[in-house]
Amino acid sequence: xxxxxxxxxxxxxxxxxxxxxxxxxxxxxxxxxxxxxxxxxxxxxxxxxxxxxxxxxxxxxxxxxxxxxxxxxxxxxxxxxxxxxxxxxxxxxxxxxxxxxxxxxxxxxxxxxxxxxxxxxxxxxx
Numbered sequence: 001x002x003x004x005x006x007x008x009x010x011x012x013x014x015x016x017x018x019x020x021x022x023x024x025x026x027x028x029x030x031x032x033x034x035x036x037x038x039x040x041x042x043x044x045x046x047x048x049x050x051x052x053x054x055x056x057x058x059x060x061x062x063x064x065x066x067x068x069x070x071x072x073x074x075x076x077x078x079x080x081x082x083x084x085x086x087x088x089x090x091x092x093x094x095x096x097x098x099x100x101x102x103x104x105x106x107x108x109x110x111x112x113x114x115x116x117x118x119x120x121x122x123x124x125x126x
Contacts, residue, residue, distance in 0.1 A: 008048050011039070012109045015051035019058045019115040027059040041075050049075075051112040053083075057090025058119060065090055 011034065018027050031052065041049055049072055056065040069087040073079045086102045088094040094101075099120035103113060 008045055011048045012051055012111055015048070015055040016109075016111040016115040018055045019112065019119050022059045022119075024059045024061055027055055027061055028064075031056070031061070031064055041071070047107050047109050047112075050106050050108050053086065054090075054106070054108065054112060054116060057087070058116075062091065 014030060018030070034052070039045060039048070049068065053065065053068040053072060056068055065087060069083045073081065073083050082105050085094060086106065089096070089099070089102050096102075099116050103116065108116075
């Protein structure tokens, strides 16, 4: 994780892993490294930024969750105001408590979508 410069597929997999196995300290180190590397926010990397937003929400990193929400809102024209609902979901302030209520508005890689579904709606063990 802290080795060579990250590429988009590696970031996607690490976000999915952190959602499945939340660790606030590891996420903070990972996020700091990405900040240092100045990962671009463009159409190619948008799904990764939304993945980071979800990982921040799952691990409970409220300051980063808010910063990512604001960054993603400002990056779209018009501003992506529905991200406030996503932030509210992760903060436990949304009336709807099912992850499936926010997934349709997020352009996420499949691996991250599956990890969110596993985290918030695990299949029953039979």
